[in-house]
Amino acid sequence: MRNKKIAALALLVLAAVCPAQAMDARIVKQLKALAPEERREQRCDIEAMKRIADEQKGLKPDKVIAYTFSDPVEEGNSVRAPGAAFRSGGDWYRLKFKCVTGERGLDIRSFHYKVGAKIPRGEWEQYYLYD
Numbered sequence: 001m002r003n004k005k006i007a008a009l010a011l012l013v014l015a016a017v018c019p020a021q022a023m024d025a026r027i028v029k030q031l032k033a034l035a036p037e038e039r040r041e042q043r044c045d046i047e048a049m050k051r052i053a054d055e056q057k058g059l060k061p062d063k064v065i066a067y068t069f070s071d072p073v074e075e076g077n078s079v080r081a082p083g084a085a086f087r088s089g090g091d092w093y094r095l096k097f098k099c100v101t102g103e104r105g106l107d108i109r110s111f112h113y114k115v116g117a118k119i120p121r122g123e124w125e126q127y128y129l130y131d
Contacts, residue, residue, distance in 0.1 A: 036104075052095075052115065059115070063087040064086045065084060077100055077103060085127070098113075
Protein backbone atom coordinates (compact mmCIF):
# COMPACT_ATOMS: atom_id res chain seq x y z
CA MET A 1 0.00 0.00 0.00
CA ARG A 2 2.82 2.42 0.90
CA ASN A 3 4.52 1.84 -2.48
CA LYS A 4 1.25 2.54 -4.28
CA LYS A 5 0.83 5.82 -2.38
CA ILE A 6 4.41 6.81 -3.21
CA ALA A 7 3.81 5.96 -6.89
CA ALA A 8 0.59 7.99 -6.85
CA LEU A 9 2.37 10.97 -5.28
CA ALA A 10 5.18 10.75 -7.85
CA LEU A 11 2.57 10.61 -10.58
CA LEU A 12 0.86 13.78 -9.35
CA VAL A 13 4.17 15.62 -9.06
CA LEU A 14 5.06 14.57 -12.59
CA ALA A 15 1.64 15.69 -13.84
CA ALA A 16 2.01 19.05 -12.14
CA VAL A 17 5.28 19.83 -13.93
CA CYS A 18 4.24 18.56 -17.36
CA PRO A 19 2.36 20.69 -19.88
CA ALA A 20 -1.36 20.82 -19.18
CA GLN A 21 -2.38 20.34 -22.83
CA ALA A 22 -1.81 16.61 -23.02
CA MET A 23 -0.76 13.74 -20.82
CA ASP A 24 2.86 12.94 -21.25
CA ALA A 25 3.85 9.35 -22.14
CA ARG A 26 5.58 9.02 -18.75
CA ILE A 27 2.33 9.82 -16.96
CA VAL A 28 0.38 7.32 -19.06
CA LYS A 29 2.98 4.65 -18.29
CA GLN A 30 2.73 5.30 -14.56
CA LEU A 31 -1.06 5.33 -14.68
CA LYS A 32 -1.09 1.96 -16.45
CA ALA A 33 1.03 0.51 -13.62
CA LEU A 34 -1.72 1.27 -11.06
CA ALA A 35 -4.70 -0.91 -10.21
CA PRO A 36 -7.78 0.21 -12.19
CA GLU A 37 -9.52 1.96 -9.27
CA GLU A 38 -6.32 3.80 -8.30
CA ARG A 39 -5.67 4.67 -11.95
CA ARG A 40 -9.15 6.17 -12.28
CA GLU A 41 -8.79 8.28 -9.11
CA GLN A 42 -5.31 9.51 -10.08
CA ARG A 43 -6.45 10.32 -13.62
CA CYS A 44 -9.37 12.31 -12.20
CA ASP A 45 -7.01 14.16 -9.82
CA ILE A 46 -4.81 15.09 -12.80
CA GLU A 47 -7.88 16.30 -14.70
CA ALA A 48 -8.93 18.41 -11.70
CA MET A 49 -5.53 20.12 -11.64
CA LYS A 50 -5.66 20.78 -15.38
CA ARG A 51 -9.20 22.16 -15.37
CA ILE A 52 -8.65 24.40 -12.36
CA ALA A 53 -5.40 25.76 -13.83
CA ASP A 54 -7.09 26.40 -17.19
CA GLU A 55 -10.39 27.78 -15.93
CA GLN A 56 -9.85 29.46 -12.54
CA LYS A 57 -7.93 32.71 -12.78
CA GLY A 58 -5.05 32.92 -10.34
CA LEU A 59 -5.13 29.25 -9.29
CA LYS A 60 -2.35 26.86 -10.30
CA PRO A 61 -2.90 23.56 -8.46
CA ASP A 62 0.08 21.35 -7.76
CA LYS A 63 -1.70 18.73 -5.65
CA VAL A 64 -5.21 17.26 -5.38
CA ILE A 65 -6.31 14.95 -2.60
CA ALA A 66 -9.65 13.29 -3.37
CA TYR A 67 -10.22 11.96 0.18
CA THR A 68 -9.44 14.95 2.46
CA PHE A 69 -12.88 15.44 4.01
CA SER A 70 -14.65 12.24 2.88
CA ASP A 71 -13.87 9.17 0.85
CA PRO A 72 -14.42 9.28 -2.90
CA VAL A 73 -17.29 7.18 -4.21
CA GLU A 74 -16.55 4.95 -7.19
CA GLU A 75 -19.30 3.46 -9.30
CA GLY A 76 -18.16 1.76 -12.47
CA ASN A 77 -16.09 4.30 -14.40
CA SER A 78 -17.28 7.21 -12.25
CA VAL A 79 -15.48 8.85 -9.34
CA ARG A 80 -17.33 11.33 -7.15
CA ALA A 81 -15.15 13.22 -4.67
CA PRO A 82 -17.38 15.46 -2.53
CA GLY A 83 -14.66 16.01 0.07
CA ALA A 84 -11.57 16.72 -2.01
CA ALA A 85 -8.99 19.48 -1.59
CA PHE A 86 -6.31 21.03 -3.77
CA ARG A 87 -3.21 23.12 -3.14
CA SER A 88 -2.40 26.24 -5.11
CA GLY A 89 0.19 28.88 -4.28
CA GLY A 90 0.83 27.33 -0.87
CA ASP A 91 -2.84 27.45 0.15
CA TRP A 92 -5.39 24.63 0.32
CA TYR A 93 -8.94 24.90 -1.02
CA ARG A 94 -12.00 22.70 -0.78
CA LEU A 95 -13.00 20.91 -3.97
CA LYS A 96 -15.86 18.72 -5.18
CA PHE A 97 -15.74 16.84 -8.44
CA LYS A 98 -17.42 14.13 -10.45
CA CYS A 99 -15.35 12.43 -13.08
CA VAL A 100 -16.22 9.73 -15.59
CA THR A 101 -13.40 7.94 -17.37
CA GLY A 102 -13.24 5.47 -20.20
CA GLU A 103 -13.16 1.76 -19.48
CA ARG A 104 -9.38 1.68 -18.89
CA GLY A 105 -9.45 4.75 -16.63
CA LEU A 106 -7.22 6.85 -18.90
CA ASP A 107 -9.64 8.93 -20.98
CA ILE A 108 -11.90 11.52 -19.40
CA ARG A 109 -15.48 11.26 -20.68
CA SER A 110 -16.94 13.99 -18.43
CA PHE A 111 -15.70 16.12 -15.60
CA HIS A 112 -17.56 18.61 -13.40
CA TYR A 113 -16.12 20.40 -10.41
CA LYS A 114 -16.69 23.17 -7.91
CA VAL A 115 -13.94 25.05 -6.10
CA GLY A 116 -14.80 25.82 -2.50
CA ALA A 117 -13.41 28.04 0.22
CA LYS A 118 -9.79 28.35 1.22
CA ILE A 119 -9.03 26.01 4.12
CA PRO A 120 -7.70 27.94 7.14
CA ARG A 121 -4.11 27.04 8.00
CA GLY A 122 -5.21 26.20 11.55
CA GLU A 123 -7.21 23.24 10.15
CA TRP A 124 -4.45 21.77 8.00
CA GLU A 125 -3.00 19.45 10.64
CA GLN A 126 -6.32 17.75 11.43
CA TYR A 127 -6.80 16.97 7.72
CA TYR A 128 -3.14 16.01 7.11
CA LEU A 129 -2.56 18.93 4.74
CA TYR A 130 0.94 20.33 4.38
CA ASP A 131 2.99 23.14 2.82
